[in-house]
Amino acid sequence: MESHAMQLTTQHFIALLPLLITSATVVLVMLAIAWKRHHTLTFGLSVLGLNLALLSLLPALEVTPIQVTPLLLVDKFACYYMALVLAATLACVTLTHAYLGGESGKGYPGNREELYLLMLLSAAGGLVLVSAQHLAGLFIGLELLSVPTYGMIAYAFFNKRSLEAGIKYMVLSAAGSAFLLFGMALLYAESGSLTFAGIGAQLAADGLPSMLAQLGVGMMLIGLAFKLSLVPFHLWTPDVYEGAPAPVAAFLATASKVAVFAVLLRLYQMSPAMAGGWLNDLLTLIAIASIIFGNLLALLQNNLKRLLGYSSIAHFGYLLVALIASKGLAVEAVGVYLATYVLTSLGAFGVITLMSTPYSGRDADALFEYRGLFWRRPYLTAVLTVMMLSLAGIPLTAGFIGKFYVVAAGVQSQQWWLLGALVIGSAIGVFYYLRVMVTLFMAEANMHRHDAPFNWAQRAGGIMLLVVAVLAFALGVYPQPLLELVQQAGLVAVLP
């Protein structure tokens, strides 16, 4: 391993292509902005780069699994999550273009182009993160993912809430990173290795993990739980979701969380030390608390973005059920659930984005602004209805398949407490998803402050949204293709 670790062959470059193309796009977009500010040009370059990166996954798949430097392992698992991150970013970029407004007239008053730059940079971080097999890779990826999001959240900085949310996220995220680093240091001190597999092997050889190692793993979990906004580290979520511009909130809810969860899953699977003793109980407790509190707090919200924020806390609680189950269907269940969750969140935030398009000071996120939307915008409403049903996990939608998988993984490893919490949580969850749905169909109020522009379906964002809705429905009816894809994207055995 040591001998050829530093030699990069063509194969290694092919495996890295998605990351290289994304990074090249970042540089290109930066240069293009420096040369001439042009909103649509920047958007076009970003979309092109992301699509190329997505396409380059095909040749990358041919050479997997392959270790590229000790830091990264590009296997089918990594490729699957790269595809998820890239597709989510692509959707968010499309939404951003609609949101910031056209060339002239109404829209975002400041510089528009840098938002794409930040988003691409963050996506590159996500790509590193999902293929990390080394603590250093994990940290680099996580910071590259997080730091640009500070700027993205505070992008509408003349809006007090946006600025406040950005600062809040920066402080808490930095605190989370500090925990993570401390935990890594403790683990390194104990095991003398930084690779996931090495740590796992070393700790397994020692027999019962020592107190120091357990503390290290615990602190790493806290750091990751901050990013995933699991209870009790969730306090930033609703404020940040509310303050961030809608497409940025969509990015936070999808690409960013998917990447972090993927690395958590890999860590958990490759280092059995993570799954021992009281840490498992702690994780179980975190999962139950996230499911119950996330759902209960969502009940009280009258703001759609805050509601989705709390609901995402609950959804990552459900995902933890599969993570804790850890054997049998677990890895697949996480893959399917994340895919359906990404799809659903993109749809929900997409509707909010289009409702707030073009940018006009604050987003249309109060629930009353959606009253009677069905009678004005039937298609937009249909999209949001499908998304709410999917979040609630009702059949005929993708969310049902995801929830089914998680429940199956839980039953298979007999996690009855977690499943009990899941049933209670879902019952509570149904209440607020239904409330949103009924609001959409209620008699029209005399309020027209916010409305999607009439030609919304013609815009790229609208088309993307319809595709998302159709996909959410199609996967709910015929999920077999997705399941096959995920089945192949399982974690491979650890390389020697």
Next chain:
Amino acid sequence: MILPWLILIPFIGGLLCWQFERFGNVLPRWIALLTMGLLFALGLWLWATGDFSLAPAPGNGPGAAPQWAAEFQVPWIERFGISVHLALDGLSVLMISLTGLLGVLSVLCSWNEIQNRVGFFHLNLMWILGGVVGVFLAVDLFLFFFFWEMMLVPMFFLIALWGHSGSDGKTRITAATKFFIFTQASGLIMLLAILGLVFVHFNQTGVLTFNYADLLQTKMSAGTEYILMLGFFIAFAVKFPVVPFHSWLPDAHAQAPTAGSVDLAGILLKTAAYGLLRFALPLFPNASAEFAPIAQWLGVFAIIYGALLSFAQTDIKRLVAYSSVSHMGFVLIAIYSASEIALQGAVVQMLAHGLSAAALFILCGQLYERLHTRDMREMGGIWARMPWLPALSLFFAAAALGLPGTGNFVGEFLILLGSFQSAPWVTIVAATGLVFGSVYALIMIHRAFFGPAKADTALPGLQVRELSMVLGLAVLLILLGVYPQPVLDTSAASMQGVQQWLGNALNQPVLAR
């Protein structure tokens, strides 16, 4: 090949209704009527041509697949061994015919009642019925659960968007949400039980499948079987509704539009009884046998409790709703009696209650369209103010209390006769329910139609459409009461199978279980 069409027709018809709304309000109604007519006709055609001596039964021999009158199977989600597996036997064909008939009636009874968003209303109505047909046909447990949960959404919309506000200030949205949460949460418990069963089977055989025929062969320890059975029972008990889980029903009924009430009482409650007969008893016969006394006493409690609460209502729709609780209690007793006569009675009772409850809700709806109240304290003396409707109400009230000559009598008589042997005390106490039944049925007639009139003005009479619906139901109910033999013949094989499952388990010595 006809089985998937039974499900697809309502779904496609619903979409057409929704899309053709742009050409006016009349077209969706006709499309819906045609769709339901087609479904009803197909159901009757299947009934007339099928060979219903074929039905699943334990006697088919170990390892032998259950026999069906018709079957359809295509792979769906291969990862889990899930297929779109539909099958038809005597029980399901009766239920599907009832669904088709009540579908036609629910379109007809909303002809004048629903005036806004007509297309979308019929979309929801058709999709409920499509889901119900799916429940009656599915023999893949995943598919069954899929339809079971799926029909909740359109029902929710039906109550939430076209419902009436309650007389005691409860909004229709609260009622709809309550309905949804009760059934959704209990459904998830059933999903846990289904998955538990599947993984028990997987650990034994190494085959991951949701197929009914394969899962029937699963061997379980007594404790596991009991817990899994309870998971199924809770889901069905909520929909049934068995008394501690019934509180969603009166609210949902009172607030639902007429068509919603007709579907809810007429067919949705029957999906629960069907689920017990098709899945809970055959899959877990030993645990069911052990649980049978508890279930039967729950049934007795439901009969008496439903009847007493029914008597106390002032809202006429809530009265009929509680009477459904009481009537379904008889069905619950019969299902767990392990007697073929009682099981046959349960089938007749389900059909008869479907017809009579639908008729009563339709009459309540017609009354509401004229009086704009459902409060019986504001009625009184209607007998003098309009023809036909009071007399027909009296007929269906009498049917509900089990008057000989109506289907309800046949059902209740067979149930009591069959159950007496195995559970005499249950039967004796349950029979008092007939007395309470006559009390609440007659008090409804007395409060609403007799007594001093609240106003002298004559009320508009029944139109031909309204009259023919109710008269048709009355004729069918009498037919069922006088000559129930065709129904009994159709369901005989299915009920024999259920009886054998439970009977075999009951006859085993306790130690052997």
